[in-house]
Amino acid sequence: MVVCGDDGLAHRLAAELRGVYGEQVTLVVPPTAGGVPRPVAGRARAASAALLDRMNAARGRAAGRLGGTSAEPGANGRVLEAAELSEAVLAEAGVDRAAALALVWDDDETNIRAALTARRLNPRLRLVLRLYNRRLGQHIEELLDQAASLASGNGPEADASTTVLSDADTAAPALAATALAGTSKVVQTDGLLLRAVERHPPRPGEVADPGLCTLALLSATSNDPAGADGSESSGEQGPQLLPDAAAVAAATGRGTVVLEQVSYSGPPLPPTRTGVPPFASLFSRRLRWSLAGLVACVVALAVALTVVTGDHPLHATYETLLDLFAINEPALNRDAGRQILQLLSGLVGLLLLPVLLAAVLEALGTFRSASALRKPPRGLGGHxxxxxxxxxxxxxxxxxxxxxxxxxxxxxxxxxxxxxxxxxxxxxxxxxxxxxxxxxxxxxxxxxxxxxxxxxxxxxxxxxxxxxxxxxxxxxxxxxxxxxxxxxxxxxxxxxxxxxxxxxxxSVSHLAAPAFAGAMMGRQILGAIPVERRVLLFAAVEVAGLAQLEGRTVGEAFRAGAWRVLALDANAPDERRDDLAGDAADGTGLAPVSGLVWDLPDTYVLQSSDRVVLAATRRGLAELLGRRGARDRAGRGTGTGT
Missing domain, CATH: 3.40.50.720 (NAD(P)-binding Rossmann-like Domain)
Incomplete structure (x- = not known):
């Protein structure tokens, strides 16, 4: 595995690959910024200088840098220092014979340039890119996958997948959910939403709702504001991920994390609004009521004029509008009823002028405020x-x-x-x-x-x-x-x-690194949910070749504390989308079309042609992927694999 980066995510990712998956890793970092976190500006720079020095020293010792361009800190990795990711640097890092390459520089252009070069050096290379621009990332992913397919001749052994991830997208759902402790924890990608909720221990006499399945048992102190948040070093019982039915039944006084809902999360408003006139966004509700009142007055005056004079309703309405805008002749020689109606129409016309002026000013203010920043409204709370x-x-x-x-x-x-x-x-x-x-x-x-x-x-x-x-x-x-x-x-x-x-x-690097590491292992990581200070991964895997899944029922394939099958992709193999995390809209923009079945019975037998979505711990996923990865590496060594 080759990891190229200029910040803490690269170091965290390398440590994840070495410690959890047992992979040999080459880490490529800048010579003057290896291990240095992104710059801290302003008054915070001096205050954090000592902290940065300690972090740099620790990372330098961990990486084993010896002052040259590269170093061998151990049997499972080395560090290579380079100012830029040129073709020569990638070749020296061994990209031409590597299984996977992660490009996690904090610059989209640098990662794209290096990915194009790496794909040319090794068409069978598995690529993982860190890109903030999601739309550009989709196009780059399709381009690199197409290049790999053409270069490898669409061979069945090819595993040259390209995965574009963003540390911001990976960490954002966890950070947002953490701010709302006691509500939903969400892993969301463009077309898929996995929603997990924390539930407090049931009161005496209550029956706990298990939801679709129980993902974790929280630590004994998780519901205490001063609790250890899953820190086993404090002597408290830590969280238990993916427990079996017996463990859930035996757990008393402990909260749970359950899978409660799986649905698409679209924008807060539908694409088109119904029941509200188009000008509603320009004029306030009070102004709209004022206009409606004036229109009602005009209609009432026109009806009254029709009754008094016996004119046709259209002619009566026309005369009313002339009186309203003060352009009609005075009714000097007319009967008293006509004169009174003319005076009332003139009065309504006087009221119309300020309303029209207010409408113009309010519309201009709305257009002006659309490009300006809003201020917190008075009385705001609970935000x-x-x-x-x-x-x-x-x-x-x-x-x-x-x-x-x-x-x-x-x-x-x-x-x-x-x-x-x-x-x-x-x-x-x-x-x-x-x-x-x-x-x-x-x-x-x-x-x-x-x-x-x-x-x-x-x-x-x-x-x-x-x-x-x-x-x-x-x-x-x-x-x-x-x-x-x-x-x-x-x-x-x-x-x-x-x-x-x-x-x-x-820590963003702590939340994002497991997803990047899982993608480097050649599987589609859909997201991660933090459970206290641990991480639960959601991944889409092919059943073929996995002895722990193939030919077993869903119940038999479940391994407590390691992995659990959650859903089955019901689409035919040739109709499946390559990226379950992508946009699965059916063209209406209202609902996804993913073909995933979430209520699988425990008796369903997993076939080699199936693709499943599973929840797994990092070590559990490493066990699933590591066995196949070992066979793949053995195949590459003999020239028969990918």
Whole structure:
């Protein structure tokens, strides 16, 4: 395996491949930035310098760098330093004979250039790319797969798949769900939504609803705000992933994570609105009622004129409108009824002028505010305060709005990546440095439900959380921290300092690395759900060649603590979509067409032609994929495999 990257995700991914899957890994990093986290700007730079030095030293020792261009830290890996991913560097890293290549640089163009070069060097190479641009990623994935198919002659042994992932998309559902502790945990890709919920232990006399299946038993302290969050080092019983029926029945006083719903999550509003006139978005409700009242007055005056004068209704309406706009002749020699109606029409005309002026001004204000940032409305409460609109923050904002959660964003840079998304979703944004006094107050932090600190600077996130704690000691907080060890240390300290408040710390590299590693093993990883401080993976695998699944019933294939079959792809093999995580819309944009069957009986026998969706632990998935991977590597050594 070859991993190329310039930040912590590359190191975490290499460690995942070595420690969990037992693979030989070559890690390619920049000579001056190997192991250095993304830059920390502003006042946070000096405060975090010592932390960065410690992280660099630790990573340098772990990688075994000896000062040259490459080093051999152990039997299962080496580190290669290079300023850019040229063809010569990829060749030196052994891409021409590697099983898989992960390109996780924090730059889409660099990853695309290297992927095109690597595909030319090794058409049978399994590629995993980190791209933020999802639409571009779909096109690149199709292009590279087509190139691999043509170069290999569409051979049945070819396993040169291309997978495009985003650390932002992989981590965003977990971060959004963590902010809403006690509600849904969601793994969402474009056409597939897996929804898991935490449930508290049943009260005496109550019967727990198992949902579709039980994914995990939570630790004994998970429902306690000062609990260990699954830290076995504290001496508490940690979470149990994929328990069997006996373990679920024997567990008392422990919460569960159950699979409750599998459905498509589209935009908050349907593509077309019905029952609301098109001008509803331009004019306020009060203004629309005013216009409706004036129209009713005109109709009433026209009917009254018809009754008084005996004119035709159309002629009466015409004269009423002339009186309304003050362009009719005065009714001096007419009867009293006609004169009174003319005066009333003139009065209604006077009322019409300010209403028309208000309509024009309101429409102009609506157009102007459409391109401006909204401010938090008065009386707002129960919302989520989101700090940072970078790559991660933008994806989390989108997930929260899809779940119909009110959000207020705080961003210091008016040109940040997520500003356009905030305008499009009409989300209130507070511009300012979150470390300055008064900024969080402007975001109504004192009435917020939770705080999500997702800026790119660890110290900024930590400072914002501590300041928010001083304003509200019981506020639920989730902070994104770059290094997983640092995230664990911060979590334990905040938990000890505020035992009655819910605190969660998450490392993006920790959440994203399992999905990238699983994709490198040649299987489609659909997503991951964090269960306390562990990770449960969802993957789509072909049953053929897997002795643990092929020819067994669904019940027999289940292995507690390792993997569990959840769904079956009912489509014929030649009609299956290559990417279950892609958009499965049927053309209407309203529902996915995936062909997945989720209510499989335990007696169903898995055939070699089947493709299934399963939940697995990282080590369980490694066992499933590692055996086949060993056969593939043996085949490559003899020239008979891929």
């Amino acid at each position: 989520v305060v989101l700090l940072g609109l970078g790559k991660i923050g933008t994806r989390v904002l989108t997930r929260l709005r899809e779940l119909h959660i009110p959000v207020v964003c705080v961003e210091a840079d008016p040109e940040a990546r997520g500003m356009a998304t905030a305008r499009r979703l009409r989300v209130p944004v507070v511009l300012g440095d979150v470390t300055q006094e008064g900024v969080l107050e402007s975001a109504k932090i004192h009435r917020a439900h939770a705080l999500l600190a997702l800026t790119s600077a660890d110290t900024t996130n930590l400072e914002a959380v501590l300041y928010a704690r001083s304003l509200r000691a019981d506020l639920r907080v989730v902070l994104r921290l770059y290094d997983d060890d640092f995230a664990t240390a911060v979590y334990r300290t905040l938990r000890a300092a505020h035992p009655h408040a819910l605190t969660r710390s998450r």
